[in-house]
Amino acid sequence: MNVLETRGLAIGYRHRPVGEGIDLTLEADEVLCLLGPNGGGKTTLFRTLLGILPPLAGTARVLGRSLGDWPRAALATRLAYVPQSHAGLFAFTVEEVVLMGRTARLPRFATPSAHDRAVARDCLARLGIDHLAARIYTEISGGERQLALIARALAQEATVLILDEPTASLDFGNQLRVLKEVDALKARGFSILMSTHQPEHALRVADRIALLKAGRMVGQGPRALLTADALAALYGADTAEVAHSLPQLAKA
Amino acid sequence: MKLAGQSTVLRLTVLSAPLLAALLAAFAFGPYPLSPAEALAALWAGPSAESDAATVMWQLRLPRILAGLLVGAALSAAGAAYQGMFRNPLVSPDILGVSAGAGLGAALAIYFGLSLAAVQALAFAGGLLAVAAVVFVAGRVRRHDPVLVLVLAGVAVGTLFGAGISLVKVLADPSVQLPSITFWLLGGLNVVSPGDLVLAAPLVAMGLLPMALLRWRVNLLSLSDEEAAALGVNVARLRSTLIVSATLVTAAAVSIAGVVGWIGLVVPHAVRLLVGPEFSRLLPASLLLGGGFLVAADTLARSAAAIELPLGILTALVGAPVFLWLLARPGRGGT
Numbered sequence: 001m002n003v004l005e006t007r008g009l010a011i012g013y014r015h016r017p018v019g020e021g022i023d024l025t026l027e028a029d030e031v032l033c034l035l036g037p038n039g040g041g042k043t044t045l046f047r048t049l050l051g052i053l054p055p056l057a058g059t060a061r062v063l064g065r066s067l068g069d070w071p072r073a074a075l076a077t078r079l080a081y082v083p084q085s086h087a088g089l090f091a092f093t094v095e096e097v098v099l100m101g102r103t104a105r106l107p108r109f110a111t112p113s114a115h116d117r118a119v120a121r122d123c124l125a126r127l128g129i130d131h132l133a134a135r136i137y138t139e140i141s142g143g144e145r146q147l148a149l150i151a152r153a154l155a156q157e158a159t160v161l162i163l164d165e166p167t168a169s170l171d172f173g174n175q176l177r178v179l180k181e182v183d184a185l186k187a188r189g190f191s192i193l194m195s196t197h198q199p200e201h202a203l204r205v206a207d208r209i210a211l212l213k214a215g216r217m218v219g220q221g222p223r224a225l226l227t228a229d230a231l232a233a234l235y236g237a238d239t240a241e242v243a244h245s246l247p248q249l250a251k252a
Numbered sequence: 253m254k255l256a257g258q259s260t261v262l263r264l265t266v267l268s269a270p271l272l273a274a275l276l277a278a279f280a281f282g283p284y285p286l287s288p289a290e291a292l293a294a295l296w297a298g299p300s301a302e303s304d305a306a307t308v309m310w311q312l313r314l315p316r317i318l319a320g321l322l323v324g325a326a327l328s329a330a331g332a333a334y335q336g337m338f339r340n341p342l343v344s345p346d347i348l349g350v351s352a353g354a355g356l357g358a359a360l361a362i363y364f365g366l367s368l369a370a371v372q373a374l375a376f377a378g379g380l381l382a383v384a385a386v387v388f389v390a391g392r393v394r395r396h397d398p399v400l401v402l403v404l405a406g407v408a409v410g411t412l413f414g415a416g417i418s419l420v421k422v423l424a425d426p427s428v429q430l431p432s433i434t435f436w437l438l439g440g441l442n443v444v445s446p447g448d449l450v451l452a453a454p455l456v457a458m459g460l461l462p463m464a465l466l467r468w469r470v471n472l473l474s475l476s477d478e479e480a481a482a483l484g485v486n487v488a489r490l491r492s493t494l495i496v497s498a499t500l501v502t503a504a505a506v507s508i509a510g511v512v513g514w515i516g517l518v519v520p521h522a523v524r525l526l527v528g529p530e531f532s533r534l535l536p537a538s539l540l541l542g543g544g545f546l547v548a549a550d551t552l553a554r555s556a557a558a559i560e561l562p563l564g565i566l567t568a569l570v571g572a573p574v575f576l577w578l579l580a581r582p583g584r585g586g587t
Contacts, residue, residue, distance in 0.1 A: 072485070092474075101483060156484075
């Protein structure tokens with residue numbers, strides 16, 4: 001069974017469709033990297049897959065069940081979302097931020113229990129940031145915040161992860177750290193859909209890639225699909241220039 | 253002092269100390285001064301004891317102190333909830349226009365000579381109308397910083413409802429209705445009767461109950477809507493529930509004490525500095541410190557000068573500078 005599957009999916013807002021005819025498949029235990037220019041519909045597609053925007057047409061299934069049939073809290077125990085590292089507003093501790101990942105598993109009127117705290121600590125430890133637990137989320141570095149948000153997704157105990165440009169705005173060291181975690185998560189049995197602007201990151205972690213341009217899926221398949229020609233067409237760039245910048249690309 | 257990491261018992265003890273000090277001062281000070289020992293003796297003697305001290309205590313001071321606790325706790329809790337649910341550290345019941353909306357509803361009810369229950373019902377309706385207008389307008393403005401847009405929309409809607417209140421005053425009968433509207437609008441605890449308290453307290457409790465029950469989930473509203481939704485929260489339903497609760501609490505406070513400004517802004521900030529932003533700690537601490545703050549301010553209002561100072565002047569003297577400081581300081585984040 002495919003973990004995520006869309007067929008003929010149209011995405012967007014009622015008066016402003018963003019994309020249509022999107023067929024996307026995420027298989028179990030794989031990393032699928034979504035690439036495409038800004039404004040191409042990556043964020044809108046994620047919002048739709050998370051059940052925040054209703055599909056305009058077509059179907060979207062999560063673990064075989066149509067998206068509209070998932071109660072919000074039940075979906076959050078299967079599918080977790082890691083947004084781009086953000087500054088945060090109020091001075092929550094890192095542990096409190098991670099505990100928010102437990103919400104879908106709590107009774108409506110409950111606060112996190114000792115067990116939830118143990119899970120949160122464990123998720124922080126798995127990402128090697130347990131020493132940050134008592135620190136204030138708004139005061140740690142961007143890379144540390146990204147890891148904390150991944151820890152929060154782990155605390156949901158979901159098996160499917162959607163990561164929105166997890167390496168954007170991180171320095172090189174933190175990018176490598178996040179990519180290493182994506183590898184580790186895959187090894188632990190997570191199925192991962194992530195968007196990225198950096199083809200070399202897709203080459204590094206992806207099992208398959210999907211190319212989204214102007215709301216249409218223009219390519220989907222194994223990593224070898226990522227050629228200089230394909231990238232040049234995707235971003236409207238010159239093939240020779242792409243090949244020069246990314247010598248590790250497969251030759252067309 | 254950072255209390256966030258301390259045990260619950262220690263935290264509540266430390267937070268209760270200023271409240272107890274405010275209560276003791278409130279029992280003792282006033283035009284008829286009592287020593288703390290005399291004050292406690294008068295309290296102990298009971299309402300039917302025949303001494304001047306007991307009369308002052310039971311007829312005058314105690315209802316007023318209870319009103320201060322109720323109104324201060326209510327406005328502070330509402331402020332804490334509004335700040336969290338709108339992801340906006342600059343809002344409060346008065347800045348969002350809720351107090352002015354509730355004020356217009358209440359002034360209309362007084363103008364038409366309605367009962368106190370109707371005053372409260374119309375105050376609630378006016379408050380809800382104001383917050384709905386602010387949220388609607390702010391939601392349609394996409395070009396500007398959402399934090400400032402919400403504040404500006406609140407100020408404009410508050411001004412509009414304030415104009416409505418002025419209109420009611422112009423139309424009111426100058427000998428009967430006008431004094432009671434004006435008196436009440438000044439914002440103060442001197443007009444609160446025990447009967448008012450009996451009517452307002454259950455409404456405040458009704459509004460606080462959902463906030464207390466949903467205390468963990470409130471935290472998630474300070475994330476972006478899509479993050480909160482992806483974490484399993486029904487964002488629209490949760491936010492509406494909290495808007496109605498916080499507005500009910502505000503309206504109940506406004507309907508008995510008039511528009512007491514600023515406290516709903518200042519207290520949640522002070523409390524976040526002490527216990528952090530986590531709502532299950534923020535709410536009880538806001539209730540304790542908010543009640544204590546208003547009782548202390550009211551004690552000052554009735555004993556600092558020969559005449560009684562309007563309470564709203566004192567809360568504005570503290571609140572407006574704090575607001576300016578929040579606005580001007582770099583980062584404009586939450587405390």
